[in-house]
Amino acid sequence: MAMTPGERILSLPLVLLLTGIFSIAMFVPALHALVQQDHTIARSFFYSGLLGLALVMVVGLAMSGQVRRDASDLQNLLSLFLTYTLLPFFLALPFYEGVQTTSFLNAYVEMVSSLTTTGATLFSEPGRLTGSLHLWRGMVGWLGGLLVWISAAAVLAPLHLGGFEVTARAEPGQDAQRLDRFRRASSARRIAQFTAHLFPVYTGLTAAIWMLLLIAGDRPLVAIMHAMSTMATSGITPLVGVPEAQSGVAGEGIIFLFMLFGLSRLTFSSDTTTTSETGLWGDPEFRIGIALVLGVPVLLFLRHWVAAFDVDEIENFREAVSALWGGMFTVLSFLSTTGFESVAWEQARGWSGLGTPGLILMGLSVVGGGVATTAGGVKLLRVYALYLSGRREMEKLVHPSSISGAGQASRRIRREGAFIAWIFFMLFAVSLALITVIFAGLGIDFESATVLAIASLSTTGPLTQIAGEVPISLMELSAAAKFVFCGAMALGRLETLAIIALFNPSLWRY
Template identity: 60%
Template sequence: MWARLLEQPLFLLMAGISALSMLVPAAHAFALENAAEGRAFLYSAVLGGLMVALVGIARANLLRRRGEMGNLLALFAGLAALPLFLALPFYEALRTTSYLNAYVEMVSALTTTGAAFFDADRLSDTLHLWRGMVGWMGGALIWVAAAAILAPLNLGGFEVTATAEPGQSDVLHGRFERPDPQRRIIRVAVQLLPIYIGLTVALWVMLTISGDRPLVALIHGMSVMATSGITPLQSAGEAQAGVTGEAITALFMLFALSRLTFSTDTITTSRRGLHEDPEFRLGLVLVVAVPTLLFMRHWVASYSMEEEQSVMVALRALWGGLFTTLSFLSTTGFESVEWKTARDWSGLPTPGLIFLGLAMIGGGVATTAGGVKLLRVWALYLNGLREIERLVHPSSVGRAHGMSRRIRRQGAYIAWIFFMMFALSLAFFTMVFAGYGSDLQTALTLAIAGLSTTGPLVSIAPETTVHLSSLAPVAKLTFAAAMVLGRLEMLAIVALFTSGLFRR
């Protein structure tokens, strides 16, 4: 029986898991004696499970022709179409919003963007739990898809170190090549999901011990592991765990800087040690350098404060900068409880452009983080460094060998192509949002928030919070398209639609 279930298409499996997951908020609502919300989730689970079962039975004898591109298409369909089903119980339980708002909210959660279309006090605990669960499942989907779908196709950042063209197989991932790609997805899921679940439970317990409510701790734990930035509070800085909880959370955010922090199933470079991983080292440099520059800028402006008060406030401001920088670099988007101190202690406002830049850079390859990815930035840095050396010594020979030479040449070329595609997508979505009535700052923030999958940017980057629910309906759909594009990446979309999949 299990073998027959696992042979079903990836999209059907995702729909079945989504239907089963609705039983959790249904049980939660019934436990809180909220029968209306409980019925909405229970009926949706039964309806969805029945539809999945009927489709599975109807196609039981069909010839299965699945390939790498078929799974990539299923991943794209899951991110774009599956929220239509996920939004059904949310819409029925809330009852005071449009189905479009519910759909875009679920797209935001599933793509781990975490852009909130509703105020926190408008949603019940059950609906907050459902948002957190959808974001957490989206993070798990990306974890598994990175190793099982994107890596064999040299997409999602793997094209930087691969020898084959993006969208084609490479001997580097030959150990993944099997007659049936579906079996590879199941095998990778069995290997990675216990790690994902274990880390989430550990963070949940630690945050609860630190003082957070169990529900808040659970949602924040799921949000950190998925880098979704979803919170049941008005701001993550309102959490009762305070600085202690943030210190614990920061340790788990490091998993978004490099795949090597939790797994070696997809090696992005020839260096297998974490201390030699360029992504992790570059991420730490940014986490230390950006808050230090902000700190020094603020310190110069606050020299007139009393010494003892200045030192204490400075330390709090430094921590606020460190945590918030790491949060936005990992595309989580949590704001530190001391971030207000970091902004106000010197009387100088910190420009939100810094966090827009950090979110654009993003985290590591094959993690739940979005953005351009640190490995691509590292490849462009190596290439730029080599070009500067050639300006000084035109006849010099590069000292790097092996994989470093590959990254510096072909890898940098592919990284530059991706960066240009990202820039063009950013310009396009900015113009579209501006065309629907948003000012330039708001349009740019929306475009970067969607393409980098960092939803909290809409509340912290601009001078005034962007209210997503007030956008025009077409602008909301455009924002949903930007989130799907940012999660799957433009290079994967191009590889998908230029393949022979649709010609058949």
């Protein structure tokens, strides 16, 4: 039976389809540059988009005559790995031609950072990039966030990776189809179905943030960039920082509300339910995230009266509220691995008496957001599994013969789920130590090496500018350090367990 045009397109490798999508996306900054009368940048994006589409068509026609079986989940995982490592070479082409005053390696690092939603930039000087180039950075990050949403459900979930291994019955990286009563849909059909389901939600939420930020007073380019960065948790901005936005505290309130989507998948989908309780508040990830967002700023707030200032100082109520808000916004921002800094963060730091609370921000980034969201880090579900296991062990110290209840799902998370979560945590710690040592071996001081390793593995790029005593200039890193940084960002986005799953022999059998 002959395949329809749609089925032929879906039968192509995932990395080839993504190349076509990003090629079409290049026409948007090309049109923006044309409107701004910047013809050089317009031509670079337009010709690169045509080149990408021509390449996809040629490769697609060459593969159309072959009888191909449906791509396996492991092959799609390999496509994701190639997407995060090889596709940025193509994405960097118009960016490199548009900047004209940088090396291709710097453009590649910038695109890897954007695609993995890390958001670390080499071009932090105001005015170095035009609006069209900033728009391309934001679009790459936004599409990278959408890719995370879709691939989590269509690629990682069937393989029990990306946090799904905590609640799954099969081993991480293994297909549990033998446990299913019915045969699953093909991987191409699953990707198409989840794209059709999640793309309108993702786009609609982004449009809502954009309109609200416009109403709050932001310029159109700033509003759309911050809207895309909020949904993708990339932290990409055309400004030096969010405090420079004209929307002020009102804009931060809008961003704060939508950053909550990075704490739990259940804020927009029901495909990662982990307990028998229904509703968002029944999700342990969301509860832990809210507890951190409220608890950490309160502790910083209370520290003011413990050790920070003289007892005779007359307090300002408005300054106190501003400091508390600055702490809440920044904590949620780094917990969701977005990395936006509040306009009141300086007041929060001064109020708490902490000169550079970078260790707190790095700890929040390591914890990360929810499973199958655009947030990086260890993930809240794994933290919850370790918490359940630890609490049960403490109960057994008091009552050694006690029998735990809470249902089969909770027992699964507390036992096998906690074991796998601990393995992942150890792999994350080993990866962090190894990358830190490599950075240090390349001549970077220990503090900067640690910040770079955490920023890349947790996909929280703004840590490089905020966490240390002095901002880290990524532009001044050696070529070897930049490649290590790119590899660490790809590792942080795919996670160590997924990289290990790529060594499965069944992937290379055919």
